[in-house]
Amino acid sequence: MALRSGFVSIVGRPNAGKSTLLNALLGQKLAIVTHKPQTTRTRIQGVLELPLRKKTSSDAGRSMAQVVMVDTPGVHKPDTQLDKRMMQEVHDALESRDVVLFIVDATHRIHGDEVFEQDEKKPGVQRRRKSKAEDDFALQLVQKLDCPVILVLNKIDSVPRADLLPIIQHWSTLHKFADVIPISARKKDGLELLLDKVVEKLPEGQRYFPKDQLTDQPERFLVAELIREKILMLTGEEVPYAAAVVIEKYEEPASMRKGKDGKLPVTKIAAAIYCERAGQKAILIGKQGTMLKQIGSAARKDIESLLGTRVFLELFVKVEEDWRTKRVFVDDLDWRRQLEQLAEKQGRSMSLAESAEAVDFPDFGEEDGAEEK
Numbered sequence: 413m414a415l416r417s418g419f420v421s422i423v424g425r426p427n428a429g430k431s432t433l434l435n436a437l438l439g440q441k442l443a444i445v446t447h448k449p450q451t452t453r454t455r456i457q458g459v460l461e462l463p464l465r466k467k468t469s470s471d472a473g474r475s476m477a478q479v480v481m482v483d484t485p486g487v488h489k490p491d492t493q494l495d496k497r498m499m500q501e502v503h504d505a506l507e508s509r510d511v512v513l514f515i516v517d518a519t520h521r522i523h524g525d526e527v528f529e530q531d532e533k534k535p536g537v538q539r540r541r542k543s544k545a546e547d548d549f550a551l552q553l554v555q556k557l558d559c560p561v562i563l564v565l566n567k568i569d570s571v572p573r574a575d576l577l578p579i580i581q582h583w584s585t586l587h588k589f590a591d592v593i594p595i596s597a598r599k600k601d602g603l604e605l606l607l608d609k610v611v612e613k614l615p616e617g618q619r620y621f622p623k624d625q626l627t628d629q630p631e632r633f634l635v636a637e638l639i640r641e642k643i644l645m646l647t648g649e650e651v652p653y654a655a656a657v658v659i660e661k662y663e664e665p666a667s668m669r670k671g672k673d674g675k676l677p678v679t680k681i682a683a684a685i686y687c688e689r690a691g692q693k694a695i696l697i698g699k700q701g702t703m704l705k706q707i708g709s710a711a712r713k714d715i716e717s718l719l720g721t722r723v724f725l726e727l728f729v730k731v732e733e734d735w736r737t738k739r740v741f742v743d744d745l746d747w748r749r750q751l752e753q754l755a756e757k758q759g760r761s762m763s764l765a766e767s768a769e770a771v772d773f774p775d776f777g778e779e780d781g782a783e784e785k
């Protein structure tokens with residue numbers, strides 16, 4: 413059987429479990445996940461290689477395939493420039509796709525014009541209300557597509573099976589979905605069936621990425637996301653939404669081999685955490701730098717396992733008033749844009765290399781160099 417390949421965009425409301433699904437399919441953490449809505453800000457591509465599964469009497473089999481899964485920010489009405497940018501990422505992901513997964517949270521209950529959402533902290537007890545207009549807004553995006561759209565009901569681990577039927581009926585009256593697949597991204601339940609349905613809809617074609625490539629996103633940007641994830645997890649109120657992380661220095665070790673002392677080599681990283689107000693900066697730093705230290709330590713552990721090296725991590729907190737409303741600042745946060753700027757800088761420094769003096773990266777010791785700037 414020939415190879416099938418294509419782009420599969422995962423879209424849905426914030427917190428539906430898009431990033432969890434991407435990570436579960438790839439078997440690796442590529443997108444950060446938190447219980448806070450609007451965690452994902454950019455589209456994230458993960459490349460999934462699927463081997464041929466031969467047809468048997470009990471199995472219809474599956475073609476060999478390369479599936480480029482595209483995680484997107486949660487669909488929401490844009491308010492700030494950052495929101496607009498996030499929604500642009502969703503639109504871009506919907507433009508170049510072969511199949512779309514419209515993912516909905518099966519724990520939501522729909523009554524009339526309102527959606528009742530489970531509170532993660534008090535499962536089954538408290539329900540918060542949301543307007544159904546948000547569901548409709550997300551649905552409108554896929555209704556106009558000309559490609560197959562699969563309805564993916566996520567979080568079925570938290571819902572009695574009997575409750576699924578009314579949800580399926582509700583959504584099926586609103587759009588003609590190519591398939592309806594109940595899954596639990598968290599428990600990795602239903603994913604094989606989902607992949608079968610996806611692959612059968614992909615065209616035969618060539619690989620878009622080399623066989624062993626997991627993503628198009630360079631490691632330094634995954635690192636920035638891991639730091640942002642810890643901010644989301646460790647700080648409350650408005651801070652998570654007002655925070656952005658920019659990697660300012662990224663020095664990879666010359667060799668990945670262990671040193672004579674048996675220790676892994678070191679990657680040296682310095683990152684700026686941007687927030688919008690002095691008060692947010694104070695929260696991010698914490699009393700005597702405790703919060704920043706906590707963010708740094710938690711992030712460093714994850715970054716070390718991502719990179720397979722030891723990591724010296726230095727964090728700075730900077731205030732950029734109302735950055736979410738500033739178009740240029742928001743555009744500059746985009747990793748594709750940053751990559752272009754880096755390439756330009758490297759081109760310039762290559763030509764200046766002979767006259768320039770080397771600047772040594774400061775040695776932070778074993779601890780995080782968490783400090784305020």
Ligand SMILES: Nc1nc2c(ncn2[C@@H]2O[C@H](COP(=O)(O)OP(=O)(O)OP(=O)(O)O)[C@@H](O)[C@H]2O)c(=O)[nH]1
Nearest residue numbers: 427428429430431432447449450451452486597598
């Ligand atoms: N019970 C349960 N929880 C899940 C499942 N999948 C995701 N979650 C939880 O739902 C929350 C949101 O998950 P994410 O994967 O960040 O959701 P998202 O759709 O990417 O969110 P945004 O980035 O806001 O768009 C997290 O707390 C997840 O652990 C699931 O299958 N079952």
